[in-house]
Protein backbone atom coordinates (compact mmCIF):
# COMPACT_ATOMS: atom_id res chain seq x y z
CA UNK A 1 0.00 0.00 0.00
CA UNK A 2 1.43 3.44 -0.93
CA UNK A 3 1.62 6.23 1.62
CA UNK A 4 0.89 9.87 0.91
CA UNK A 5 2.65 10.94 4.12
CA UNK A 6 5.22 8.88 5.97
CA UNK A 7 7.03 10.35 8.97
CA UNK A 8 9.45 8.73 11.39
CA UNK A 9 10.55 10.32 14.65
CA UNK A 10 9.68 13.71 13.19
CA UNK A 11 10.32 16.70 15.44
CA UNK A 12 10.27 20.47 15.22
CA UNK A 13 11.54 22.97 17.80
CA UNK A 14 11.09 26.71 17.71
CA UNK A 15 14.14 27.80 19.69
CA UNK A 16 13.92 25.67 22.83
CA UNK A 17 10.21 25.08 22.48
CA UNK A 18 9.27 21.65 21.08
CA UNK A 19 6.20 22.07 18.83
CA UNK A 20 6.31 18.49 17.55
CA UNK A 21 8.12 15.50 19.06
CA UNK A 22 8.86 11.97 17.87
CA UNK A 23 6.01 11.95 15.40
CA UNK A 24 5.68 8.71 13.42
CA UNK A 25 2.71 8.46 11.08
CA UNK A 26 1.78 6.67 7.91
CA UNK A 27 -1.22 7.90 5.94
CA UNK A 28 -2.22 5.51 3.14
CA UNK A 29 -3.28 6.88 -0.27
CA UNK A 30 -6.97 7.44 -0.86
CA UNK A 31 -7.84 8.47 2.67
CA UNK A 32 -9.47 11.58 4.06
CA UNK A 33 -7.27 11.95 7.11
CA UNK A 34 -8.27 14.17 10.00
CA UNK A 35 -5.61 15.80 12.12
CA UNK A 36 -7.21 16.78 15.39
CA UNK A 37 -5.87 18.37 18.54
CA UNK A 38 -6.40 21.35 20.82
CA UNK A 39 -4.95 24.80 20.13
CA UNK A 40 -1.16 24.66 20.10
CA UNK A 41 -1.05 20.86 19.69
CA UNK A 42 1.27 21.11 16.68
CA UNK A 43 -1.19 20.62 13.82
CA UNK A 44 -0.03 23.60 11.70
CA UNK A 45 3.57 22.66 12.42
CA UNK A 46 3.02 19.13 11.10
CA UNK A 47 1.22 20.48 8.02
CA UNK A 48 3.98 23.07 7.46
CA UNK A 49 6.56 20.26 7.55
CA UNK A 50 4.41 18.25 5.14
CA UNK A 51 4.34 21.12 2.62
CA UNK A 52 8.05 21.86 3.04
CA UNK A 53 7.29 25.35 4.39
CA UNK A 54 9.42 24.61 7.45
CA UNK A 55 12.25 22.13 8.02
CA UNK A 56 12.31 19.45 10.73
CA UNK A 57 14.81 19.59 13.57
CA UNK A 58 14.78 15.78 13.91
CA UNK A 59 13.47 12.69 12.18
CA UNK A 60 12.26 12.40 8.60
CA UNK A 61 9.16 12.92 6.48
CA UNK A 62 8.24 11.86 2.94
CA UNK A 63 5.29 13.20 0.99
CA UNK A 64 4.13 11.15 -2.01
CA UNK A 65 7.37 9.19 -1.57
CA UNK A 66 9.62 12.26 -1.91
CA UNK A 67 11.07 15.16 0.05
CA UNK A 68 8.39 17.67 1.13
CA UNK A 69 8.31 20.73 -1.10
CA UNK A 70 9.72 18.84 -4.10
CA UNK A 71 6.21 17.80 -5.15
CA UNK A 72 4.42 21.15 -5.36
CA UNK A 73 2.41 20.41 -8.53
CA UNK A 74 1.10 17.22 -6.90
CA UNK A 75 0.11 18.85 -3.61
CA UNK A 76 -2.63 21.42 -3.02
CA UNK A 77 -2.27 23.37 0.22
CA UNK A 78 -4.99 25.59 1.66
CA UNK A 79 -3.56 27.54 4.60
CA UNK A 80 -5.62 28.65 7.60
CA UNK A 81 -8.38 31.16 6.73
CA UNK A 82 -8.30 30.13 3.03
CA UNK A 83 -6.18 33.01 1.70
CA UNK A 84 -7.35 34.44 -1.63
CA UNK A 85 -6.50 37.60 -3.59
CA UNK A 86 -9.15 40.00 -2.31
CA UNK A 87 -9.14 42.32 -5.32
CA UNK A 88 -9.30 39.52 -7.90
CA UNK A 89 -12.63 38.05 -9.01
CA UNK A 90 -13.55 34.38 -8.80
CA UNK A 91 -12.96 34.09 -12.59
CA UNK A 92 -9.55 35.81 -12.20
CA UNK A 93 -8.57 33.15 -9.65
CA UNK A 94 -9.45 30.41 -12.12
CA UNK A 95 -7.50 32.14 -14.92
CA UNK A 96 -4.49 32.47 -12.60
CA UNK A 97 -4.81 28.81 -11.61
CA UNK A 98 -4.85 27.82 -15.28
CA UNK A 99 -1.70 29.84 -16.00
CA UNK A 100 0.23 28.54 -13.00
CA UNK A 101 -0.68 24.85 -13.19
CA UNK A 102 0.16 22.64 -16.15
CA UNK A 103 -2.40 20.00 -15.20
CA UNK A 104 -5.21 22.53 -14.59
CA UNK A 105 -8.68 20.99 -15.10
CA UNK A 106 -10.73 23.95 -16.37
CA UNK A 107 -13.90 21.86 -16.69
CA UNK A 108 -13.70 20.71 -13.08
CA UNK A 109 -13.15 24.29 -11.92
CA UNK A 110 -16.09 25.67 -13.98
CA UNK A 111 -18.41 22.87 -12.85
CA UNK A 112 -17.58 23.44 -9.18
CA UNK A 113 -18.06 27.19 -9.38
CA UNK A 114 -21.45 26.67 -11.05
CA UNK A 115 -22.52 23.98 -8.57
CA UNK A 116 -21.46 26.11 -5.60
CA UNK A 117 -23.41 29.06 -6.99
CA UNK A 118 -20.39 31.41 -6.93
CA UNK A 119 -20.62 34.47 -9.17
CA UNK A 120 -17.51 34.45 -11.42
CA UNK A 121 -17.45 38.28 -11.40
CA UNK A 122 -17.56 38.59 -7.61
CA UNK A 123 -14.36 39.94 -6.05
CA UNK A 124 -12.87 37.34 -3.68
CA UNK A 125 -12.66 39.97 -0.93
CA UNK A 126 -16.45 40.16 -0.96
CA UNK A 127 -17.05 36.43 -0.61
CA UNK A 128 -18.20 34.98 2.70
CA UNK A 129 -15.72 32.89 4.72
CA UNK A 130 -17.44 29.70 3.52
CA UNK A 131 -17.34 30.82 -0.13
CA UNK A 132 -13.64 31.75 0.18
CA UNK A 133 -12.92 28.28 1.56
CA UNK A 134 -14.88 26.75 -1.35
CA UNK A 135 -12.90 28.82 -3.86
CA UNK A 136 -9.58 27.79 -2.28
CA UNK A 137 -10.65 24.13 -2.35
CA UNK A 138 -11.73 24.49 -5.99
CA UNK A 139 -8.26 25.77 -6.94
CA UNK A 140 -6.54 22.90 -5.09
CA UNK A 141 -8.89 20.39 -6.77
CA UNK A 142 -8.60 21.87 -10.28
CA UNK A 143 -4.80 21.66 -10.26
CA UNK A 144 -5.52 17.92 -9.98
CA UNK A 145 -3.37 17.58 -6.90
CA UNK A 146 -2.92 14.02 -5.68
CA UNK A 147 -2.87 15.26 -2.09
CA UNK A 148 -4.90 18.18 -0.76
CA UNK A 149 -3.88 19.60 2.62
CA UNK A 150 -6.35 21.85 4.41
CA UNK A 151 -5.25 23.65 7.59
CA UNK A 152 -8.37 24.31 9.70
CA UNK A 153 -10.53 25.04 6.65
CA UNK A 154 -13.74 25.41 8.65
CA UNK A 155 -12.46 27.01 11.86
CA UNK A 156 -13.90 30.45 11.07
CA UNK A 157 -17.22 29.22 9.65
CA UNK A 158 -20.63 28.99 11.30
CA UNK A 159 -22.07 25.47 11.82
CA UNK A 160 -24.17 25.48 8.63
CA UNK A 161 -21.27 26.73 6.47
CA UNK A 162 -19.01 24.12 8.13
CA UNK A 163 -21.46 21.35 7.35
CA UNK A 164 -21.88 22.54 3.73
CA UNK A 165 -18.11 22.75 3.19
CA UNK A 166 -17.48 19.27 4.58
CA UNK A 167 -20.36 17.81 2.54
CA UNK A 168 -18.87 19.38 -0.58
CA UNK A 169 -15.44 17.98 0.34
CA UNK A 170 -16.94 14.47 0.66
CA UNK A 171 -18.56 14.82 -2.78
CA UNK A 172 -15.30 16.03 -4.30
CA UNK A 173 -13.41 13.05 -2.88
CA UNK A 174 -16.04 10.70 -4.32
CA UNK A 175 -15.69 12.33 -7.77
CA UNK A 176 -11.91 12.78 -8.04
CA UNK A 177 -9.05 10.48 -7.16
CA UNK A 178 -7.42 12.46 -4.35
CA UNK A 179 -6.10 11.99 -0.82
CA UNK A 180 -6.92 14.66 1.74
CA UNK A 181 -5.44 15.71 5.08
CA UNK A 182 -7.42 18.29 7.03
CA UNK A 183 -6.86 19.66 10.49
CA UNK A 184 -9.39 20.85 13.01
CA UNK A 185 -9.72 21.24 16.73
CA UNK A 186 -13.35 20.11 16.41
CA UNK A 187 -13.60 16.35 16.33
CA UNK A 188 -17.29 16.47 15.40
CA UNK A 189 -16.37 18.13 12.09
CA UNK A 190 -13.82 15.48 11.24
CA UNK A 191 -16.15 12.61 12.10
CA UNK A 192 -18.36 13.79 9.23
CA UNK A 193 -15.74 13.18 6.52
CA UNK A 194 -12.66 11.34 7.76
CA UNK A 195 -11.78 7.67 7.39
CA UNK A 196 -8.31 8.08 8.97
CA UNK A 197 -7.46 9.95 12.15
CA UNK A 198 -4.39 11.39 13.85
CA UNK A 199 -4.78 12.87 17.32
CA UNK A 200 -2.05 15.29 18.39
CA UNK A 201 -1.75 16.63 21.93
CA UNK A 202 1.19 18.70 23.22
CA UNK A 203 3.17 18.00 20.06
CA UNK A 204 2.86 14.22 20.29
CA UNK A 205 0.79 11.71 18.33
CA UNK A 206 -1.60 10.06 20.79
CA UNK A 207 -3.76 8.03 18.45
CA UNK A 208 -3.48 7.26 14.74
CA UNK A 209 -5.01 4.88 12.24
CA UNK A 210 -7.98 4.12 10.02
CA UNK A 211 -11.20 5.10 11.78
CA UNK A 212 -12.83 1.66 11.36
CA UNK A 213 -9.76 -0.05 12.85
CA UNK A 214 -9.60 2.39 15.77
CA UNK A 215 -13.30 1.92 16.54
CA UNK A 216 -13.04 -1.89 16.30
CA UNK A 217 -9.90 -2.05 18.44
CA UNK A 218 -11.52 0.03 21.17
CA UNK A 219 -15.02 -1.55 20.86
CA UNK A 220 -16.54 1.86 20.14
CA UNK A 221 -19.08 3.17 17.65
CA UNK A 222 -18.51 6.89 18.14
CA UNK A 223 -15.20 8.45 17.12
CA UNK A 224 -15.81 11.47 19.32
CA UNK A 225 -16.39 9.29 22.39
CA UNK A 226 -13.38 7.09 21.59
CA UNK A 227 -11.01 10.05 21.36
CA UNK A 228 -12.37 11.85 24.42
CA UNK A 229 -12.21 8.66 26.54
CA UNK A 230 -8.69 7.99 25.28
CA UNK A 231 -7.49 11.50 26.07
CA UNK A 232 -9.08 11.46 29.52
CA UNK A 233 -7.39 8.13 30.35
CA UNK A 234 -4.05 9.52 29.07
CA UNK A 235 -4.55 12.59 31.27
CA UNK A 236 -5.19 10.42 34.35
CA UNK A 237 -2.06 8.30 33.63
CA UNK A 238 0.24 11.32 33.19
Ligand SMILES: Nc1ncnc2c1ncn2[C@@H]1O[C@H](COP(=O)(O)OP(=O)(O)OP(=O)(O)O)[C@@H](O)[C@H]1O
Pocket residue numbers: 014017018019037038039040041042043044045046185
Ligand atom coordinates in the same frame (compact mmCIF):
# COMPACT_ATOMS: atom_id res chain seq x y z
N1 LIG B 1 6.86 30.38 14.35
C1 LIG B 1 6.79 29.97 15.62
N2 LIG B 1 7.67 30.39 16.53
C2 LIG B 1 7.63 29.99 17.82
N3 LIG B 1 6.71 29.09 18.30
C3 LIG B 1 5.79 28.64 17.42
C4 LIG B 1 5.78 29.04 16.04
N4 LIG B 1 4.76 28.40 15.44
C5 LIG B 1 4.15 27.65 16.37
N5 LIG B 1 4.77 27.78 17.56
C6 LIG B 1 4.42 27.10 18.81
O1 LIG B 1 4.43 25.70 18.56
C7 LIG B 1 3.31 25.06 19.17
C8 LIG B 1 2.47 24.37 18.12
O2 LIG B 1 1.86 25.38 17.32
P1 LIG B 1 0.94 25.02 16.06
O3 LIG B 1 0.55 26.31 15.42
O4 LIG B 1 1.62 23.99 15.23
O5 LIG B 1 -0.33 24.34 16.79
P2 LIG B 1 -1.80 24.11 16.24
O6 LIG B 1 -2.23 22.78 16.75
O7 LIG B 1 -1.85 24.32 14.77
O8 LIG B 1 -2.59 25.27 16.99
P3 LIG B 1 -3.94 26.05 16.54
O9 LIG B 1 -5.05 25.05 16.59
O10 LIG B 1 -4.07 27.08 17.61
O11 LIG B 1 -3.71 26.64 15.18
C9 LIG B 1 2.58 26.14 19.94
O12 LIG B 1 3.02 26.11 21.29
C10 LIG B 1 3.01 27.43 19.27
O13 LIG B 1 3.02 28.50 20.18
